[in-house]
Amino acid sequence: MAKKSENFERIDGRKLDELRPIKAKVGVIPNADGSAMYQSGDTIAIAAVYGPKKMHPQHQQDPAKGVLRCSYNMMTFSVNDRIKPGTSRRSTEISKITEWALEPVLMLDKFPGQVIDIFIHIIQADAGTRCAGINAASMALAHAGVPMKNLVCSVSVGKLDKTLVVDLTKAEEDFEEGEGPTDIPISMTPDGKITHLQLDGKIGTEQMKEVLDLGKKAIEKIYEIQKKALKEAFN
Amino acid sequence: MTERRISIPGEIIAEGEDYLPGEWTEKREGKIYALKYGLIEESNKLIKIIPVSGTYSPRRGNVVIGKVENVTFNGWVIDIGAPDNAFLTVMEVPKYVNKDALEEVLDIGDMLVAKIWAINKRGIDLSLKAKGLGKIEEGLIFEINPNKVPRVIGKEGSMINLIKENTDCDITVGQNGRILIEGDSTEGELKAKKAILHIVEKSYVEGLTEEMENWFKSQGGLAPKRDVPKDLAEDEE
Numbered sequence: 001m002a003k004k005s006e007n008f009e010r011i012d013g014r015k016l017d018e019l020r021p022i023k024a025k026v027g028v029i030p031n032a033d034g035s036a037m038y039q040s041g042d043t044i045a046i047a048a049v050y051g052p053k054k055m056h057p058q059h060q061q062d063p064a065k066g067v068l069r070c071s072y073n074m075m076t077f078s079v080n081d082r083i084k085p086g087t088s089r090r091s092t093e094i095s096k097i098t099e100w101a102l103e104p105v106l107m108l109d110k111f112p113g114q115v116i117d118i119f120i121h122i123i124q125a126d127a128g129t130r131c132a133g134i135n136a137a138s139m140a141l142a143h144a145g146v147p148m149k150n151l152v153c154s155v156s157v158g159k160l161d162k163t164l165v166v167d168l169t170k171a172e173e174d175f176e177e178g179e180g181p182t183d184i185p186i187s188m189t190p191d192g193k194i195t196h197l198q199l200d201g202k203i204g205t206e207q208m209k210e211v212l213d214l215g216k217k218a219i220e221k222i223y224e225i226q227k228k229a230l231k232e233a234f235n
Numbered sequence: 236m237t238e239r240r241i242s243i244p245g246e247i248i249a250e251g252e253d254y255l256p257g258e259w260t261e262k263r264e265g266k267i268y269a270l271k272y273g274l275i276e277e278s279n280k281l282i283k284i285i286p287v288s289g290t291y292s293p294r295r296g297n298v299v300i301g302k303v304e305n306v307t308f309n310g311w312v313i314d315i316g317a318p319d320n321a322f323l324t325v326m327e328v329p330k331y332v333n334k335d336a337l338e339e340v341l342d343i344g345d346m347l348v349a350k351i352w353a354i355n356k357r358g359i360d361l362s363l364k365a366k367g368l369g370k371i372e373e374g375l376i377f378e379i380n381p382n383k384v385p386r387v388i389g390k391e392g393s394m395i396n397l398i399k400e401n402t403d404c405d406i407t408v409g410q411n412g413r414i415l416i417e418g419d420s421t422e423g424e425l426k427a428k429k430a431i432l433h434i435v436e437k438s439y440v441e442g443l444t445e446e447m448e449n450w451f452k453s454q455g456g457l458a459p460k461r462d463v464p465k466d467l468a469e470d471e472e
Contacts, residue, residue: 034288052290054318105245107270114318142244142272145289145382147259149270150245190245230272231241234287234439 008163011171019155019167019218024135024229026143034144036229038136041169042126047136048119049144055115066111070098070118072133078125094130095120101134101187101196102141105149116146127170127183128156134187134196139226143233152195153222154187157211159203164210166218186215190223239439242269242284249282257283291381291411293317293351293359298368300376300409301361303345306337313349313361316381316411321359323349329364346371348407348415367407374417375424379435381412386438387431393444394434401451402427426454 008016020041029035032048039045055061072094076082098120106116118140120133131154138152158168161178168183175181182201188194194212203211242248248260249267256262259271260282269275273284293299293315301313301321310324323341325332332340341347347370349361363369379387387408388395399406404418404427414431418424433450440446 033290052318111318143288145272145286147270148244149261149268151243227243227246230243234239234241 016165017214022225024225026139026229026233034140036136036139038132040132042124043128043132044123045132045136046121047140049140051116052111052114061113063112066108066114068099068103068116070095072098072120074122078122098134102152104195105152107147127168127173131156131185142230150189151226152187153219155215155218156183156185157215158183164214166214184211188219192216240275242273242275244269248275253280255281257281259284287382291317295351295354297351297410299411300348300413300415303341303343311341319358321361323361327362327364374415376415379412383435383438384410387434397447398427398430
């Protein structure tokens with residue numbers, strides 16, 4: 001494959017595998033059982049966890065295992081053009097995706113008939129909001145004392161023309177040259193098990209393997225930041 | 236006290252075949268993994284995690300403070316701050332109960348101190364058959380994080396006794412994080428509440444009992460006894 005990527009320059013001058021500056025904090029919503037804030041560059045997500053608590057309405061109870069219920073929402077002012085409040089096709093999809101990304105690490109069989117509620121709000125959006133939301137939610141779940149097999153970390157890998165880059169910004173998502181942009185959000189546990197993977201665009205199988213390697217390296221960095229935030233919450 | 240280590244879910248907290256996994260840990264291929272966010276405690280190669288957050292999970296023998304949610308034909312449904320409601324049957328009330336008027340003993344909205352005597356698939360069963368249990372007639376009730384309850388009680392009750400001595404109040408700490416304070420004066424009750432909230436805030440400080448002794452000194456010793464106007468006091472003699 002032609003290594004055109006050697007001299008590819010990103011709009012914000014980052015290296016190809018460089019993440020945006022990350023800030024993470026736990027306990028940002030005192031009323032919640034657990035909460036977290038995750039910021040990646042200009043994308044900021046907050047997540048609040050309530051429960052495990054009794055599921056209402058009762059007909060939604062599952063007597064075999066607990067239910068994870070996510071709600072993803074973008075604040076009206078999170079983007080330049082005011083976004084209409086309320087649920088949309090997109091937010092419903094991302095809520096479901098977040099549930100699926102997080103469920104594998106939760107031990108829901110310990111909470112029959114109960115529900116864990118996660119509320120994710122995007123305060124400011126500059127692409128990668130679902131990843132920021134999943135990262136925040138994962139920290140908030142841990143902070144809420146929910147038993148988990150592992151944390152979940154999430155990052156988006158992108159293909160701009162033929163070059164693979166990590167953690168796209170909005171400007172990069174709008175890249176129009178050559179083959180155009182391809183966005184691949186990935187969620188993984190730090191030990192490399194994939195819990196969620198989406199693909200918006202076109203990519204070959206060989207390059208897809210590279211995407212996973214890049215994603216794995218980025219996720220290791222994100223995990224360290226999440227871990228640090230949780231440990232620091234004690235002092 | 237040894238240095239406290241914090242566990243993150245999924246983290247390897249110990250390695251070696253001779254370690255045993257305790258509460259909220261898991262052993263896989265000779266490694267002990269954490270399953271919860273909390274403090275790691277190790278004793279005789281047994282490693283467990285003490286949760287620092289999360290909702291109350293009821294256990295047998297816990298004394299809890301509950302609120303009557305509903306009155307049924309043979310008992311009461313009690314909210315104890317857990318995901319499942321608890322049930323108190325007439326049989327577990329150590330006094331005569333008129334079966335046609337259960338609400339005379341406990342009515343919806345009443346608060347009570349009760350003990351969990353059984354947890355099974357059907358639910359949580361409460362009992363009032365022990366000293367100090369029963370309906371709450373008066374006092375101040377407030378809630379703290381249930382995970383901080385052990386800190387409020389202290390080693391063998393040292394902390395709670397310190398507060399009782401310094402405020403002249405009787406304090407009942409429910410394992411579900413609800414606390415009842417009964418004192419002669421409102422000032423004393425409020426002071427006890429303030430002291431407990433201070434403990435919750437400083438719960439990770441080492442030597443917390445000493446910290447609280449100093450706190451009480453800085454707050455000016457004993458709570459003021461209820462002021463009896465001078466002329467009244469003389470009348471009583």
